[in-house]
Amino acid sequence: MVTRIHTCIVLLLTTSLIAVSATSNGESLADAWQQALTVDPRAKTMTKLSDAAGRNLSAARGYRLPTVSAEAAYTILDSTPSINLTVPNLGKMEMAVADDSFAFSRATVTIPLYTHGRISSGIDAAAAMVGAAKYDQRRTMQEIKLDVAERYVAVLRAERGAAVAKSSVTSLSGHVRDVENLFSQGLVAKNDLLASHVALSEANLRLLQAQNRLDIARSAYNRLMERSLTTSVILDDIMPMVTEDSYETLVAGALKNRPELASLTQHEGAFRHQAAGIRGATGPQIALSGGYTYLENQQLVRDQFWSVSLGLKWDLFDGGVLRNQAAAVSYKADAVSNQISDLRSLVTLQIRQAWLEVEESRQRIVVAREAVGQAEENLAVANDRYRNGIGTNTEVLDADTLTNRSHANYDNAVYDSVIAQFRLRRAAGDL
Numbered sequence: 001m002v003t004r005i006h007t008c009i010v011l012l013l014t015t016s017l018i019a020v021s022a023t024s025n026g027e028s029l030a031d032a033w034q035q036a037l038t039v040d041p042r043a044k045t046m047t048k049l050s051d052a053a054g055r056n057l058s059a060a061r062g063y064r065l066p067t068v069s070a071e072a073a074y075t076i077l078d079s080t081p082s083i084n085l086t087v088p089n090l091g092k093m094e095m096a097v098a099d100d101s102f103a104f105s106r107a108t109v110t111i112p113l114y115t116h117g118r119i120s121s122g123i124d125a126a127a128a129m130v131g132a133a134k135y136d137q138r139r140t141m142q143e144i145k146l147d148v149a150e151r152y153v154a155v156l157r158a159e160r161g162a163a164v165a166k167s168s169v170t171s172l173s174g175h176v177r178d179v180e181n182l183f184s185q186g187l188v189a190k191n192d193l194l195a196s197h198v199a200l201s202e203a204n205l206r207l208l209q210a211q212n213r214l215d216i217a218r219s220a221y222n223r224l225m226e227r228s229l230t231t232s233v234i235l236d237d238i239m240p241m242v243t244e245d246s247y248e249t250l251v252a253g254a255l256k257n258r259p260e261l262a263s264l265t266q267h268e269g270a271f272r273h274q275a276a277g278i279r280g281a282t283g284p285q286i287a288l289s290g291g292y293t294y295l296e297n298q299q300l301v302r303d304q305f306w307s308v309s310l311g312l313k314w315d316l317f318d319g320g321v322l323r324n325q326a327a328a329v330s331y332k333a334d335a336v337s338n339q340i341s342d343l344r345s346l347v348t349l350q351i352r353q354a355w356l357e358v359e360e361s362r363q364r365i366v367v368a369r370e371a372v373g374q375a376e377e378n379l380a381v382a383n384d385r386y387r388n389g390i391g392t393n394t395e396v397l398d399a400d401t402l403t404n405r406s407h408a409n410y411d412n413a414v415y416d417s418v419i420a421q422f423r424l425r426r427a428a429g430d431l
Contacts, residue, residue, distance in 0.1 A: 026234035029152055032225065036148045037141060039226035046137040053126070053133035060126035063119045064112065072105040098297050108291035116283025117276060125273035132266035139259040142431045149422045151221040153415050155235055158214040160411040165203070165210040168404045171379070172200040175396055178387060192393035199397045240362065240417040243424070247355050250428050254347050257429035261347065264340045271333035278326040284314040347427065354424035361417035368410035375399070375406035 037043050081098040112119065179196045182188045219229040245253075255261065290308040297303055315322075382399035385391025425431040 026236045028236045029149060029238060032148050032152055032235075033145050035225050036144055040144050040224075042140050042144060043137075046133075046140045050130075050133040050137050053130045057123070057126040057130050060119075060123045063122065066109050066111045068107070068109050070105070070107045072103070074101070074103045076101040097299055099299070103296040104294070106291060106293045108289055110287050110289040112285070112287050114284065114286040116280040116285065118280030118283075118285070119277075121273045121277030121280055125270045125277060128266045128270035128273060132263045132270065135259040135263035135266060139263065142259070142426055142429070145431050146422055146426045148224055150419060151217070151224050152235060153238065153419050153422075155214070155217045155221050155233060156237060157411065157415045158210070158217040160415075161408065162207070162210040162214045164404055164407045164411070165207040167407070168203045168400060169200070169207050171400055171403070172196070172203045172397075175383065175400070176200050178383070179393065182387075187389065188393070195393055195397065199400070238418050240365070240414060241421055243358065243421065247352070250355060250424070251348055251351050253430065254351050254428045255344060258343075258347055258427075259429060261340060261343055264336055264343060268333050268336040268340065271329050271336060275326045275329040275333065278322055278329060282315065282318075282322050284312060287311050287313075350427040351424070354420060354427045357420040358417065358424050361413055361420050364413035365410070365417060368406065368413045371406040372403075372410050375403040379403045 077100045080096050080100040082094045082096045084092060085095050086092050176193075176196045179188060179193050183190065183193045218233040221233055222229050222231050225231075288308075288310055290306075293305045293307065295303050295305070379396075379399040379402070382391055382395045386393060386396050422431065
């Protein structure tokens with residue numbers, strides 16, 4: 001009777017802890033996600049890469065704007081530049097046309113008027129890379145959230161494992177007291193006493209191992225949160241959610257929402273635009289320029305000049321360099337297109353696998369919950385039979401083992417279901 005009372009007390013305490021954890025002031029998964037997305041190096045890296053893509057877009061747009069350049073120089077020659085002249089009545093003579101040292105400066109403004117699509121294609125390519133960076137950032141955030149969820153659930157699972165191990169120690173401790181009482185009265189053999197003590201020692205060992213696994217799980221969770229590994233961890237419990245989405249709906253949503261697919265699509269577009277930009281460089285390039293020039297020269301009537309010019313540049317033949325470069329980039333776009341097709345198939349498989357895992361774990365919960373009740377009743381009956389001299393010590397120990405196993409199976413089914421649902425959401429692209 002004592003063992004049964006202790007078992008009931010432990011189960012009530014365990015149930016109370018689970019109920020309290022759902023409404024306690026512990027750290028919720030939403031809090032953990034917010035913290036991890038702030039401190040995780042992967043999130044910081046993707047933020048920087050997204051900023052870099054934005055800067056590249058600004059640089060690409062800058063090619064449309066006027067460019068202003070200035071230059072200056074001071075030159076010293078080894079002789080004074082001059083020309084030979086033949087003057088009537090005077091004969092041949094030299095006349096200086098410049099000084100042997102002079103200063104030169106110029107300021108120029110150049111505006112591109114037509115680039116055969118080179119600049120616009122560069123802007124489109126850079127814009128596509130900005131989109132790809134944002135989708136990559138979103139993918140990384142989802143990966144971080146899934147990692148945090150798995151570590152979070154690992155702590156909860158380890159806590160339940162430690163609670164079950166402690167419950168077994170309490171139950172077997174009560175049974176050992178019953179066996180010692182019966183042995184002192186000469187009602188049971190010493191073998192029962194020895195076997196029960198061995199079982200209790202093994203339960204204590206399992207409790208130590210469970211507590212060690214719990215410490216490791218908490219340390220791993222703290223590392224992900226960028227905290228000291230020994231920081232106290234108190235987490236709110238999580239139970240499986242009810243999902244109504246069909247498999248077909250999940251697949252359609254994944255093909256639409258997965259950031260990996262969107263990122264590859266943006267990369268393909270960027271390569272297409274880059275190829276167009278390279279081909280644009282083979283066409284005529286027209287620019288308008290104007291500026292101011294100062295030339296220090298005592299021989300000139302004026303040493304300051306304003307100018308305006310309309311320039312045309314057209315590389316008619318470059319040995320096929322640009323043409324081959326454009327083709328190479330186009331091949332990269334084709335390769336990415338093939339990756340998209342393969343990834344769509346992989347995403348569908350991931351949804352299928354995660355969906356089946358959710359369904360399987362949900363069914364396991366129902367079976368395991370029923371097994372827990374049967375195992376607890378079996379343990380109570382075994383204890384009663386033993387105290388009344390009908391059952392054997394082996395029956396009690398086996399019943400305790402079955403009870404521990406059934407609790408572990410139920411807890412694993414619950415937390416496997418939770419993880420499967422998070423993985424399904426990640427596969428669907430909406431975590």
